[in-house]
Amino acid sequence: MEVNSTKQMKTANGEPCPPKVRILIWADLTYSDMEEIDQTESIPDIERILFRALSIDMPEPRLGILLELYTNIVLFCRKKHYSREQTSVLLSIVKNVHQVNTETPLNNSEQCFTYYTELLLCHSVRRPPFSINLFSAEQVTDITKYFINTYMRHYALYKYTFTPQMYMDISLTYTGMPESTDTEEPPSSEDMVDADNEMNEDAEGAKDTASSETFSTNMEDTPKPGPSPKAELRSIVQKEVKEEVMRLSAQLEKRLQESNQQLTSALSALETSIHPKK
Template identity: 65%
Template sequence: MEISSIFYPLLYIIRNLFFFLVSQPPRSRVLLWVDLKHSDMEEIEKSNSIPEIERILCRALLASDVAQPKQRVLLELYTNHVLFCKEQHFNREQTSVLISIIKNVHQFNTETPLNNTDHCLTYCSELLLCHSVRRPPFSIDLFSSEQVTQILSYFINTYMRHYFFYKYIFTPEVQLDISLSYIGIPEDTDIEETAQTVLQMAKEKLRGRQNWMEKFNKVLHWK
């Protein structure tokens, strides 16, 4: 039996297994004042320095010690998005929602060590759509179409560009162990014995084929 006849079906099974292990994006919902409250946004608007913004975000969004490397990465992520909101002159409600969107997308991304790039983009788009169309109580018209385009462009050029960086930091490493069992060979047999057994079976099969060919040639040349 050729290796390809075993390898490709096995690869197909593994690929489908990974597909089912990657969770689907959760249902989008309104995120106004979920993480950054009105009082937090008042302080952020009054702050004029990055350390002051980081102090407010750390208190509102991070539960553990900011000295930890993972928490420092998250703090930088949120701070950069707050600065982006300031550059785009977003109001308090828009800034609060955008930070919550980034937080939810990041949490969804780091739920699995598997590649869920498409699902992250879909989830981010659905959350933005939920805050750009007036359809209470399911969605609100907080962002305009131009602002949605700006946010998606910034999200792709920042978070998605470093997607595997965040995946590497916040998810455990996956190791895939594959074991093969052969019919007629005990599972507790060591590698050398298995190799010898397989080789002996191949020799016997080849010897039987040669004997059959000899008999067949004799029949063809028999007069």
């Protein structure tokens, strides 16, 4: 069962809201796909089936990372002796959470984990037509441990790898500056003929030594052009922009480190809470 998705809304922070929770039985992998996977022992063959069934269309190394993620889920379900329905649903849950993670470059780890718990709860409690009891309480604990130790533990790496990079493109316009007067009108054909005639006459009547002395004298007397006011202004602005970009990059790196520390603390608390009491 799969409900048609609607256009996603955005939160006050600009983050896209996760899609509505829905039952995901055979949403991405059909019964025949799971039957084919169960009959396959080779990991490359499992990856080939997942590549075709999930319609993964992206270049390396993203393709290899995704196939490894989904293949490990299949191996985990085999180890726990889960049914084909359970394996298909777990693959779809991780696929949907990964899509929510990579839809924004902002840190939405809490939103991703909340969406994961809602999806898992939707397949663990019998309340038709809103949810079904596909997973037991013990299986929910095992799946949550696995999801935390595999996906959420490397949440930042998945976001960095699969989220499109954002670049700052700055365009500067100068107001109040005089327009450049370097361009000159091209000479007419008559002026060019007169200039050629004069050059020929000078070349015939002048000696080589006098020409060389005159040329060197002219070169020494010609003043070198200094930097224009527009070039100086551009250099100052570029320097200020570069310093500001470096400052913003340092602040962003500090915030990312703080977010990773908070995520690590939250994951440690979750692992402690889901461990069975002795």
